[in-house]
Amino acid sequence: MHSPFPYDRLSTLEEFFGREEELEKLSSIVKYSNNLLIHSKRRMGKSSLINYFFEQHKEDYLCIYVDIFDITSKEHFAHSLLKAFSNSHKSDIKTTIKNLTSLFKRVRIEPAIDPITLEYSIKPIVATLSFEEMMDDFFNSLDTLSKSRQIVLAIDEFQQIANITDVKLDAILRKYIQNRENISYIFLGSKRHMLTSLFEYKAPLYELASHYELQPLKVDAIYEYAKRFLDLDADMVTYIYEKSDGETKMVQNILHLLYINKKEKISKELIDEAIKEILNSKDSSYKIIFDTLSNNQKIALKIVGKHKRGFFAAPILNEYNIKKQTLQSAIDALFKKEFIDKDGDKYFIPDRSLELWVENL
Numbered sequence: 001m002h003s004p005f006p007y008d009r010l011s012t013l014e015e016f017f018g019r020e021e022e023l024e025k026l027s028s029i030v031k032y033s034n035n036l037l038i039h040s041k042r043r044m045g046k047s048s049l050i051n052y053f054f055e056q057h058k059e060d061y062l063c064i065y066v067d068i069f070d071i072t073s074k075e076h077f078a079h080s081l082l083k084a085f086s087n088s089h090k091s092d093i094k095t096t097i098k099n100l101t102s103l104f105k106r107v108r109i110e111p112a113i114d115p116i117t118l119e120y121s122i123k124p125i126v127a128t129l130s131f132e133e134m135m136d137d138f139f140n141s142l143d144t145l146s147k148s149r150q151i152v153l154a155i156d157e158f159q160q161i162a163n164i165t166d167v168k169l170d171a172i173l174r175k176y177i178q179n180r181e182n183i184s185y186i187f188l189g190s191k192r193h194m195l196t197s198l199f200e201y202k203a204p205l206y207e208l209a210s211h212y213e214l215q216p217l218k219v220d221a222i223y224e225y226a227k228r229f230l231d232l233d234a235d236m237v238t239y240i241y242e243k244s245d246g247e248t249k250m251v252q253n254i255l256h257l258l259y260i261n262k263k264e265k266i267s268k269e270l271i272d273e274a275i276k277e278i279l280n281s282k283d284s285s286y287k288i289i290f291d292t293l294s295n296n297q298k299i300a301l302k303i304v305g306k307h308k309r310g311f312f313a314a315p316i317l318n319e320y321n322i323k324k325q326t327l328q329s330a331i332d333a334l335f336k337k338e339f340i341d342k343d344g345d346k347y348f349i350p351d352r353s354l355e356l357w358v359e360n361l
């Protein structure tokens with residue numbers, strides 16, 4: 001069975017809705033081969049947006065998408081770039097191999113077949129190559145291709161490069177990015193502190209990309225789409241949106257449950273039931289996560305979940321029987337672990353369903 005509301009996978013072309021302004025913005029950036037940094041809270045729809053844009057423009061540009069969420073070394077990073085590049089060519093396998101072989105100086109390539117989907121992919125063979133050799137081969141090939149075609153390279157979860165510490169990846173990238181023509185770089189990511197510090201004043205990537213914060217989907221856009229599949233009024237969509245604090249994934253998860261439970265007209269009660277179902281399904285995994293925290297961190301997380309701001313006030317400290325200093329260091333620790341995040345003076349838990357779970361503790 002299939003529901004039109006994806007929440008744990010990327011949306012297909014038919015399921016994608018809204019985002020007209022963002023798509024316009026991307027179009028104008030890419031058209032002039034400028035660079036863009038797209039950031040937002042988690043699960044707002046960054047990956048879905050760039051994938052939809054690429055799908056729309058696959059005839060206009062050579063679109064390369066690479067997700068570096070799991071990179072563990074600089075070699076792994078370079079290999080990921082090469083793999084994405086090799087698989088972005090849409091011609092038949094024979095032509096692709098021929099083209100890539102003439103583009104690469106050192107990297108060899110092999111066709112591979114996925115045993116499950118039986119789909120072909122291209123495997124770059126890099127075992128004997130150094131990081132520098134891989135990077136050179138990748139960027140030189142980009143350069144060559146860009147003489148005849150406009151290229152867009154999207155690097156998702158870009159903040160992960162900050163975890164690679166044996167080389168200055170940002171400085172290395174700066175060198176390649178600066179000398180480009182006809183190539184547009186789109187950086188995407190969500191860990192805002194890490195990400196924005198990569199682009200801050202005096203950092204190597206400073207001013208190499210304009211910044212764009214992806215906002216939640218508009219309530220109207222959600223309503224226009226949802227009413228095609230559900231019997232619901234606009235104010236119910238507003239209710240779902242508020243409960244989800246605008247997080248696209250949570251909105252979609254609620255709509256999905258309403259859809260599969262197919263009831264009459266959608267009411268607040270049905271929405272509350274769906275939220276309860278989501279929280280119940282996550283209860284055991286959240287308990288395990290919660291148990292990894294120290295006692296003071298548990299208290300701090302509860303306080304953040306409940307109060308969001310101003311929690312150093314005496315009544316709150318008294319209620320939870322915790323000292324200001326202790327609370328402060330527990331909050332710092334949670335922040336480091338990325339359990340909590342901050343927007344101005346307001347703290348929040350970036351995973352909205354975890355936030356609701358904590359509020360109910």
Ligand SMILES: Nc1ncnc2c1ncn2[C@@H]1O[C@H](COP(=O)(O)OP(=O)(O)OP(=O)(O)O)[C@@H](O)[C@H]1O
Binds near residue numbers: 252
């Ligand atoms: N415009 C959209 N239309 C329909 N569904 C969407 C849209 N944007 C996001 N979604 C859905 O919401 C969920 C979260 O979106 P996505 O994974 O793109 O967010 P993200 O910002 O990349 O998240 P993360 O920070 O975890 O990488 C996905 O299941 C996706 O299918």
Ligand SMILES: [Mg+2]
Binds near residue numbers: 046047048156
């Ligand atoms: Mg993503």
